[in-house]
Amino acid sequence: xxxxxxxxxxxxxxxxxxxxxxxxxxxxxxxxxxxxxxxxxxxxxxxxxxxxxxxxxxxxxxxxxxxxxxxxxxxxxxxxxxxxxxxxxxxxxxxxxxxxxxxxxxxxxxxxxxxxxxxxxxxxxxxxxxxxxxxxxxxxxxxxxxxxxxxxxxxxxxxxxxxxxxxxxxxxxxxxxxxxxxxxxxxxxxxxxxxxxxxxxxxxxxxxxxxxxxxxxxxxxxxxxxxxxxxxxxxxxxxxxxxxxxxxxxxxxxxxxxxxxxxxxxxxxxxxxxxxxxxxxxxxxxxxxxxxxxxxxxxxxxxxxxxxxxxxxxxxxxxxxxxxxxxxxxxxxxxxxxxxxxxxxxxxxxxxxxxxxxxxxxxxxxxxxxxxxxxxxxxxxxxxxxxxxxxxxxxxxxxxxxxxxxxxxxxxxxxxxxxxxxxxxxxxxxxxxxxxxxxxxxxxxxxxxxxxxxxxxxxxxxxxxxxxxxxxxxxxxxxxxxxxxxxxxxxxxxxxxxxxxxxxxxxxxxxxxxxxxxxxxxxxxxxxxxxx
Amino acid sequence: xxxxxxxxxxxxxxxxxxxxxxxxxxxxxxxxxxxxxxxxxxxxxxxxxxxxxxxxxxxxxxxxxxxxxxxxxxxxxxxxxxxxxxxxxxxxxxxxxxxxxxxxxxxxxxxxxxxxxxxxxxxxxxxxxxxxxxxxxxxxxxxxxxxxxxxxxxxxxxxxxxxxxxxxxxxxxxxxxxxxxxxxxxxxxxxxxxxxxxxxxxxxxxxxxxxxxxxxxxxxxxxxxxxxxxxxxxxxxxxxxxxxxxxxxxxxxxxxxxxxxxxxxxxxxxxxxxxxxxxxxxxxxxxxxxxxxxxxxxxxxxxxxxxxxxxxxxxxxxxxx
Numbered sequence: 001x002x003x004x005x006x007x008x009x010x011x012x013x014x015x016x017x018x019x020x021x022x023x024x025x026x027x028x029x030x031x032x033x034x035x036x037x038x039x040x041x042x043x044x045x046x047x048x049x050x051x052x053x054x055x056x057x058x059x060x061x062x063x064x065x066x067x068x069x070x071x072x073x074x075x076x077x078x079x080x081x082x083x084x085x086x087x088x089x090x091x092x093x094x095x096x097x098x099x100x101x102x103x104x105x106x107x108x109x110x111x112x113x114x115x116x117x118x119x120x121x122x123x124x125x126x127x128x129x130x131x132x133x134x135x136x137x138x139x140x141x142x143x144x145x146x147x148x149x150x151x152x153x154x155x156x157x158x159x160x161x162x163x164x165x166x167x168x169x170x171x172x173x174x175x176x177x178x179x180x181x182x183x184x185x186x187x188x189x190x191x192x193x194x195x196x197x198x199x200x201x202x203x204x205x206x207x208x209x210x211x212x213x214x215x216x217x218x219x220x221x222x223x224x225x226x227x228x229x230x231x232x233x234x235x236x237x238x239x240x241x242x243x244x245x246x247x248x249x250x251x252x253x254x255x256x257x258x259x260x261x262x263x264x265x266x267x268x269x270x271x272x273x274x275x276x277x278x279x280x281x282x283x284x285x286x287x288x289x290x291x292x293x294x295x296x297x298x299x300x301x302x303x304x305x306x307x308x309x310x311x312x313x314x315x316x317x318x319x320x321x322x323x324x325x326x327x328x329x330x331x332x333x334x335x336x337x338x339x340x341x342x343x344x345x346x347x348x349x350x351x352x353x354x355x356x357x358x359x360x361x362x363x364x365x366x367x368x369x370x371x372x373x374x375x376x377x378x379x380x381x382x383x384x385x386x387x388x389x390x391x392x393x394x395x396x397x398x399x400x401x402x403x404x405x406x407x408x409x410x411x412x413x414x415x416x417x418x419x420x421x422x423x424x425x426x427x428x429x430x431x432x433x434x435x436x437x438x439x440x441x442x443x444x445x446x447x448x449x450x451x452x453x454x455x456x457x458x459x460x461x462x463x464x465x466x467x468x469x470x471x472x473x474x475x476x477x478x479x480x481x482x483x484x485x486x487x488x489x490x491x492x493x494x495x496x497x498x499x500x501x502x503x504x505x506x507x508x509x510x511x512x513x514x515x516x517x518x519x520x521x522x523x524x525x526x527x528x529x530x531x532x
Numbered sequence: 533x534x535x536x537x538x539x540x541x542x543x544x545x546x547x548x549x550x551x552x553x554x555x556x557x558x559x560x561x562x563x564x565x566x567x568x569x570x571x572x573x574x575x576x577x578x579x580x581x582x583x584x585x586x587x588x589x590x591x592x593x594x595x596x597x598x599x600x601x602x603x604x605x606x607x608x609x610x611x612x613x614x615x616x617x618x619x620x621x622x623x624x625x626x627x628x629x630x631x632x633x634x635x636x637x638x639x640x641x642x643x644x645x646x647x648x649x650x651x652x653x654x655x656x657x658x659x660x661x662x663x664x665x666x667x668x669x670x671x672x673x674x675x676x677x678x679x680x681x682x683x684x685x686x687x688x689x690x691x692x693x694x695x696x697x698x699x700x701x702x703x704x705x706x707x708x709x710x711x712x713x714x715x716x717x718x719x720x721x722x723x724x725x726x727x728x729x730x731x732x733x734x735x736x737x738x739x740x741x742x743x744x745x746x747x748x749x750x751x752x753x754x755x756x757x758x759x760x761x762x763x764x765x766x767x768x769x770x771x772x773x774x775x776x777x778x779x780x781x782x783x784x785x786x787x788x789x790x791x792x793x794x795x796x797x798x799x800x801x802x803x804x805x806x807x808x809x810x811x812x813x814x815x816x817x818x819x820x821x822x823x824x825x826x827x828x829x830x831x832x833x834x835x836x837x838x839x840x841x842x843x844x845x846x847x848x849x850x851x852x853x
Contacts, residue, residue, distance in 0.1 A: 043706045051572045052619050058574045132586045134571035134578040184589070185614040185621060205618060206810070207701050207800045230705045237699075240692055246705055405563040420577075432577060442583055443576040514573045 039502045039530025041226035044522055045238040045250035048514065049231045053203065054189040055171035056125050056178065058135045062424065064518030066211060066227075066525075067109075068171030068194035071100050071119065071153075076507050076524075078423055080165055084114065084172055084195065086151075088165065095160040095465050100168070102151040106218045108174045109199045116147035121175035123155075125183060132184045138167060138428075160463045162470060163425035171196075197222045197526035206231060209517070213526075222526035224503070229517055242266075242498060249499035251520055253378070254312035257496040267501045269521045270494045271508035272325060274421035274429070276318045277382045279370060279488040280447035283439075285413050288368045291484050292349030293395065298485045299335050300342035300393040301386060306491050310381045314496055318489040320478050321421065321429045326510075328426045328471065330478040342393040351394070359394040367396035371410065372417040374401040382490055383417045411446050418446055421492070421513040426474050427462045434458060434477065434486070449486030497521050503528040533843065537836060544832050548825055549604075555824045556600040559815050566592045569814030570616050590616055592817070603821055613818030617810055622822045625807060630826075632702065633803035635715075636723055637792055643727030644734050645781070651731075652738025653770055659743055668739070671732035679729040679791040683798035686725050697721050700800040722799040726791050730784055737780050741773025748772070778845055782838020786831045 050059050055068055063074050073083040080088060084106060090099040106114040123145045126133050141161035148154055157164060171194060178188050192200055197219060198211035209229045213222040230247060232238040239256040241247045252260075260266050281288040281297070288294070303317030322329045346359055346366075354360035358367060372383040380401065387397040397415070407416055422428035432444040436455050439448035454477050461473035481487075495511050497520050505528050506521040522528075567587045568575050575583065587593045591602075606613060612622035655664040674682075691699035698704065698721070703714040742765070745751055751768045759767075793805040800806070804823060811819040 041706060048573070051570070051574075051617075054619075057619070058571075129585055130589060132570065132589050134574035134582060134586065137579045137582050182614075185619050187620075189619040204702065204802050206806060207802060208705055226706070228706055241699070241705075244692070244695065246699075403563075404568065405565060438579075442578055442580045444579065 039528075040224060041228070042224050042248045042503070042522070042525065042528075043228040043230060043246070044499075044520070045230045045232045045241060045247045046517060046520070047231075047233055047235070047238070047251060049206065049209075050517065052189045053192045053200065053209075054183075055122065055173055055192075055194075056131055056133060056183050057189065058133050059192075060171045060518065061135050061138065061169075062422070062512060062518060063169035064523050065171040065194070065196060066198045066517065067192050067196045067200055068173070069196050070169040070171050071102075072165060072168050074166075074169060074424060074509065076509055078510050080169075083169075084119075085168075089155075089168070091165075091465070095162075096157045098155040098157070098164060098168075100153045100155075102153065103218065104151065106195050107216055108177075108193055108195055109214055109216070110174070110177065110193050111216075112174060112176055114172070114174070114195050115150055116153050118172050118175045119153045120145055120147050121179065122170070122172045125173075125178070126170075128183075130183065139170075141167075160465065162462050162465055163427045166424045166428075169424075198227060217526070219526070223529045224525050227522070227525055248502070249497060249521065251495060251497050254314045254496060257314075257498055258312065260498045263498075265501055266498050267506075269497045269499060269506065269508050270314055271497065271511045271519065271521075272316075272323070273492060273495055273511040273513075274321070274323055274326075274423040275419065275493045275495070275511065275513045276321060276323075276421050277379065277417065277419050277490045277493065278318070278321075279383075279386055279490065280411070280416045280418055281486055281488065282411070282413055282415060282446075283448045283450055283486065285368050285415070286364055287366055287395075288415055290349070292345055292351060293366060294485045294488075295483075296342040296345040296351075296393055297390055297395065297488050298482075299338045299345070300395075301389045301488060301490060302337040303490055304337065306382060306385050310378065310385060311491060311493060314494040316492045316494075318492045320481050320489055321433060322426060322474070322478065323492040328474050330475045333478045333482050335482065339392055346394060353394055357391075357394055358396045365396065366394060367398070368415055369398045369400055369410075370415040370417060371400050371402055371407045373407070374403055378493070379417045379419070386417070386488070386490065408443075411443075412440060412448065416446055418487075419513055423510045423512055426470075427458075430474070430477060431458050431462060447486045451480055451484055451486070454480045495519065502531055504531055505529055533840060536839065540832065540836050544829070547832065548828055551824055551828045552604065552821050553600055555821055556596055556603070556817060559812075559817060559820060560596045560599075562815060564813060564815045566590065566616060566815040566817070569816070592815075599817065603818060607822075612822050615811070615816055615819040617814040617816040617819065618807070622818050625819060626804065626822060626826070629802060629804045629807055632801065633792060633796070633805060636719065636726065636796065636801060636803055637788055639719060639723040640726035640730065640792070641784075641788060643723060644730035644784075645777075647727070648731045648734025649738050649770075649774075649777070652735045652773075653742055653765060655735070655739045656742035656746065656769070656773070657765060664739070667735065671735050674728065675732045677729070678794070679726060680794035680798050682729055683722070683725045683795050686721050687798070690721060700798075702802050718799075718801075722795050722801050725799075726788070726795045729791055729795075730788060733780055733784060734777060737777045738770075738773060741776050742769045743773075745769040745772045775842065775845055778841040779838045781841065782834040782836070785834030785837075786827075789827050789830060 053059050060068055063070060069083045071085040072080045075081050082088060084103055085100040086103045087101055102116060108114055125131055126136055127139060141157045141159060141164055142155060143158045144156040146154055174193055177193050181188055190203055197214055197217045199214045201212050202210040208231060211227045213225045215221050235253050235256055238250045239252055242250045257268055260268060281294050283289045307315045307317055316324055319334055351359040351361045351366055358365055370383050370387060372379040383399045387399050390397040420429060432438050434449050434454050435458055436450040438444040457473045457476040461470050464470050499521055508521055509523050511519045567583055571578060603613060615622050615625050618625050651667050655667050658664060687699045690697040698718050702718055703710055707714060746769050751764060754764050754768050793808060796803045796805040797809050808823045811823060
């Protein structure tokens with residue numbers, strides 16, 4: 001840049017500054033906003049925005065909907081507790097009928113009473129073909145839902161489904177508002193009305209969701225009167241705005257959360273999760289479908305190093321969809337990093353080192369491509385680490401970045417670095433991830449894993465109402481995954497949140513894969529109390 | 533003049549038809565899947581049967597021509613359809629956002645024209661002087677600078693380094709009432725960036741126009757008659773120097789729209805352009821088509837405007853036909 005153009009640039013900047021200054025001066029009242037002196041309002045930065053705020057289209061289906069309540073809710077330990085229902089459901093002997101008694105005197109935020117007809121309307125509408133709800137298959141077990149009296153709702157199931165009660169954390173909508181609207185595009189999708197602790201005051205798509213406390217909430221008016229969720233996709237911008245005081249809290253990746261360690265006014269919360277990163281090993285791929293290759297990869301990967309280096313310690317090695325800390329985890333199925341054993345498995349199976357150290361068997365090179373979602377740094381780093389560990393055992397994994405549009409048609413034959421995880425019940429993840437009949441069904445069972453022993457155990461696990469029987473079934477699944485891994489599970493990722501230290505009562509739940517509005521220390525913002 | 537406007541309006545109809553069909557065709561050929569965009573993360577665990585049902589509900593399983601024809605027919609009856617990504621009627625989405633976009637564009641245009649003209653006249657008066665040299669080189673630099681880059685630079689400097697202006701949005705994050713003061717401060721950066729990115733063209737045209745006019749006989753004559761400098765400069769030189777700029781005003785409209793597209797996205801300004809980006813990446817046909825019609829209409833109107841202005845300013849030009 002010549003001196004001339006630098007002078008020019010300086011002049012332009014000056015001109016801009018003058019314009020800016022002139023405009024700013026004319027609004028003396030605008031400078032004070034942005035800071036919340038008291039603990040009565042909270043602004044948090046989140047990375048994901050819901051597509052819609054209508055529960056009928058899938059919003060809040062896993063609970064914590066803020067604006068809405070479900071029949072039941074999950075407490076901090078992920079145990080069910082009554083919400084709009086007065087008590088946990090009464091389950092019939094054959095486990096096909098669930099009866100819910102409803103809480104009395106609950107009102108929607110528009111002042112109209114809540115009743116059994118609203119529950120029936122909510123479930124029937126979601127199950128309707130015309131409703132564009134992508135999660136409706138989660139309610140497949142329902143045969144019928146009806147009201148028997150003003151305050152009782154009865155669900156009849158097609159087959160016994162153990163985690164059915166966990167599904168009823170789904171938010172209830174008011175029939176008197178929604179009936180008569182277009183469910184998919186009506187005003188309710190952006191101006192929801194519910195029974196929840198908060199009332200929506202504004203939703204500027206792509207920018208923020210603003211809530212204010214519901215003074216007539218049946219559980220008592222929340223102490224945090226105003227709660228705003230700013231949608232900021234970029235991690236760095238979120239961290240900067242948190243530092244600048246524009247935000248009171250935010251979800252941050254490990255490396256950025258580290259920067260707030262020395263900040264005495266902010267606290268970091270690490271939520272343990274079911275959020276796993278895994279490599280799908282497609283059954284139809286000649287190399288990845290081979291059991292010896294799968295087992296070798298399973299012990300060749302150095303999970304602990306991934307946790308230490310990629311996650312900066314905020315996570316745990318994963319050996320299956322169930323995290324090692326969970327009560328559903330099968331002790332003894334941990335596979336420590338053991339390169340020598342990986343090599344021996346491959347040698348024994350006839351995969352002999354060939355050119356450049358890459359193994360071969362019957363003319364087939366031990367090589368396959370691994371796709372990851374472009375732009376997702378965490379997945380990219382996992383994929384690269386996986387490829388490098390595989391290379392040491394003599395398996396050539398080529399990493400490639402793409403969008404889902406590019407990856408989806410290749411999922412049958414190519415490996416993908418996938419993520420997932422739902423904590424409320426072991427059935428939620430595993431049934432769709434591992435059942436052979438879901439092979440290639442959308443994004444379910446991407447690896448097309450096919451193991452009759454696993455199929456049987458998963459069916460058993462969802463049917464039985466007895467926890468010991470269920471535990472035994474999921475133990476079988478985890479042991480089968482050691483013998484024939486259809487996926488290489490790598491890590492379970494802790495979600496990190498940095499929040500201003502101005503409230504008491506902050507905790508985190510065990511979190512699922514997608515960290516939407518419901519996750520984070522604000523899962524129960526209605527219970528926070530300002531610090532004195 | 534009325535005949536010209538009428539003829540242009542007749543001509544606009546086929547242009548709009550072709551453009552909307554083009555939008556549908558390009559969107560259909562894109563690798564993006566509208567169902568995936570619609571369902572978001574939930575789509576990743578949905579069953580194929582469920583996804584197929586949603587595809588049918590949204591009507592995106594129909595062939596391209598059918599879809600376009602259906603859209604066109606209902607649009608002609610005043611029904612612009614429903615935006616799949618924002619889950620609301622398109623008319624509502626547009627109605628809610630167009631005001632903010634217009635505010636941004638008009639402010640930016642005013643900044644560009646007023647500042648451009650003022651600087652242009654000053655620079656032309658002392659050609660080769662320090663002001664002329666500074667502003668001219670800045671103008672050439674700015675011409676090459678993309679608006680979104682300027683936007684990021686402005687956010688970095690004014691919002692992050694100095695902390696004097698908000699980095700984005702229509703109001704402060706914590707506030708949910710739209711007040712004049714809030715909007716005014718939040719408008720400063722995007723409007724300044726968009727305006728300044730348009731400024732070089734106006735500046736350079738005015739500078740050249742006024743400089744040429746200053747050398748012409750009428751102006752020299754005016755000077756010789758002893759008229760004051762301001763009168764000569766503004767009354768004579770600027771008047772004839774403004775002519776090319778009038779054409780420019782119309783022809784800058786498309787640039788203003790594309791510029792606004794990026795600026796709105798950078799500053800999370802809740803205008804129409806931000807919705808356009810969202811509509812395009814989610815293959816939201818009804819919203820995309822409506823917004824394209826709007827943009828095309830704005831461009832056609834811009835061209836008409838510049839021709840009318842030119843015809844009015846210089847009677848020798850006349851109107852075509």
